[in-house]
Amino acid sequence: MSDELDLTPHEVVRGAIDESKSKLRNKLDLESSQGILPFTNELYYEQMNPVVRSSLFTAGKMNVKNGSHYLEWTEIFSFGGGSIHYRGPHLTVDHEVVLVKLMVLARGRSLTKPIHAFQADLLRWLKLDAASGKNYVKARRILDDLAAAEIRISSKPALQRLLAILTSPAIAELPDGLFFQSYINNRFNDQLKMIAKGLADDQPVNVTMKLVTSQTHNTVTKRMMINLDPVFAIFFDGVNTTLLPFEIWDDLDRFGKKLLSLISSHRDGVFPVMLEKIHEFSGSVSEFEKVKRRVKSDLKKRFEDWESKNYIVPGWNISRNDNGIEIIRGLKAGEAVRIRSKLNLPPIIDSDDDIERGSDRVVNQRAEDFANSFVAPAQRHGKSTDS
DNA sequence: CGTCTTCAAATGTCTGCGGG
DNA sequence: CCCGCAGACATTTGAAGACG
Numbered sequence: 001m002s003d004e005l006d007l008t009p010h011e012v013v014r015g016a017i018d019e020s021k022s023k024l025r026n027k028l029d030l031e032s033s034q035g036i037l038p039f040t041n042e043l044y045y046e047q048m049n050p051v052v053r054s055s056l057f058t059a060g061k062m063n064v065k066n067g068s069h070y071l072e073w074t075e076i077f078s079f080g081g082g083s084i085h086y087r088g089p090h091l092t093v094d095h096e097v098v099l100v101k102l103m104v105l106a107r108g109r110s111l112t113k114p115i116h117a118f119q120a121d122l123l124r125w126l127k128l129d130a131a132s133g134k135n136y137v138k139a140r141r142i143l144d145d146l147a148a149a150e151i152r153i154s155s156k157p158a159l160q161r162l163l164a165i166l167t168s169p170a171i172a173e174l175p176d177g178l179f180f181q182s183y184i185n186n187r188f189n190d191q192l193k194m195i196a197k198g199l200a201d202d203q204p205v206n207v208t209m210k211l212v213t214s215q216t217h218n219t220v221t222k223r224m225m226i227n228l229d230p231v232f233a234i235f236f237d238g239v240n241t242t243l244l245p246f247e248i249w250d251d252l253d254r255f256g257k258k259l260l261s262l263i264s265s266h267r268d269g270v271f272p273v274m275l276e277k278i279h280e281f282s283g284s285v286s287e288f289e290k291v292k293r294r295v296k297s298d299l300k301k302r303f304e305d306w307e308s309k310n311y312i313v314p315g316w317n318i319s320r321n322d323n324g325i326e327i328i329r330g331l332k333a334g335e336a337v338r339i340r341s342k343l344n345l346p347p348i349i350d351s352d353d354d355i356e357r358g359s360d361r362v363v364n365q366r367a368e369d370f371a372n373s374f375v376a377p378a379q380r381h382g383k384s385t386d387s
Numbered sequence: 388c389g390t391c392t393t394c395a396a397a398t399g400t401c402t403g404c405g406g407g
Numbered sequence: 408c409c410c411g412c413a414g415a416c417a418t419t420t421g422a423a424g425a426c427g
Binding site for chain 2: 408409410411412413414415416417418419420421422423424425426427
Binding site: 118119136284285286287290294 | 409420
């Protein structure tokens with residue numbers, strides 16, 4: 001296992017951790033609800049792995065203004081085994097920026113309650129000039145797009161989590177848990193047998209969800225109230241998600257945001273991948289054959305830059321295989337994206353062996369990790385994974 | 388084949404003005 | 408401080424060509 005987290009003796013900080021942990025638990029119990037909220041905070045970008053590995057949010061900005069829209073369920077390009085289908089307006093990385101920042105605002109709150117934000121917040125997130133009215137139009141359109149979007153994901157851990165919520169009586173003990181459970185129940189009870197059978201038989205089963213379920217605009221207070229789809233939370237179990245420090249992610253360009261997240265989602269490095277697939281992953285509308293040389297040289301420059309910043313480790317390589325096909329090898333996240341701000345970055349878990357998580361134990365473990373990050377920042381403290 | 392340039396069209400951002 | 412509209416200005420993109 002290669003996570004180079006410093007292992008600090010527990011005893012030293014034990015007291016502080018226990019205290020901050022219980023403080024966090026109380027906070028979660030009091031303010032939040034079902035306890036399966038995303039544990040992200042202002043320091044970390046967090047996104048579910050199925051999304052990170054897909055081109056759901058495209059790096060390109062073409063075909064956006066002219067209202068490109070998937071009317072029917074369409075399979076989105078995706079690395080790895082899972083599948084992701086989409087229906088709705090064309091989404092770009094700008095949409096993702098807004099979404100993940102909304103998720104940060106949702107931290108510690110019940111997802112059954114709305115998030116409050118100003119449109120000016122969106123402009124700040126997107127690094128747009130707040131003095132320009134046109135930018136408000138763009139921000140509003142992004143929200144509308146998110147509200148219209150529907151995604152369908154096949155993810156075993158998420159389904160297991162869903163099943164656990166549906167069948168576990170324990171969650172109802174939490175303040176808002178009953179509400180959440182009945183919400184899930186109303187929505188999925190009919191499919192319960194199908195989900196259980198699919199899991200047992202190892203067959204693909206999908207979960208359909210929206211991103212933003214509703215948004216209202218208060219013309220008096222000028223504030224927006226935005227509801228996220230609670231089912232979304234199931235995918236943010238803190239285990240099947242990828243984290244990146246915002247201070248890095250915020251400064252990446254569109255494609256960079258996607259690409260570095262993809263690399264970071266593979267703890268042991270990205271498997272060799274065709275250059276053409278990376279191009280497809282970017283969501284570019286251009287024909288690969290016509291732009292491949294450009295793509296390759298641009299990518300080389302990008303990786304050289306990232307290597308110098310320790311975003312990725314040396315050893316990567318783009319070259320042809322015996323069949324003359326360009327292959328990218330040896331991509332692996334570097335130290336800079338793993339640990340930042342002297343805080344503990346929970347390990348990124350990926351392998352098939354880890355598939356059975358999404359368990360309460362792991363989620364609780366994640367909460368503990370998160371709690372640890374409230375300890376004095378000087379004491380960087382890490383743990384290794386159970387793999 | 389890889390790197391560097393160039394170009395037009397498509398898009399994105401900013402400026403100035405208006406109002407609440 | 409919040410918001411909207413037009414239009415000017417800037418950047419990005421896809422595509423193609425020059426050169427070694």
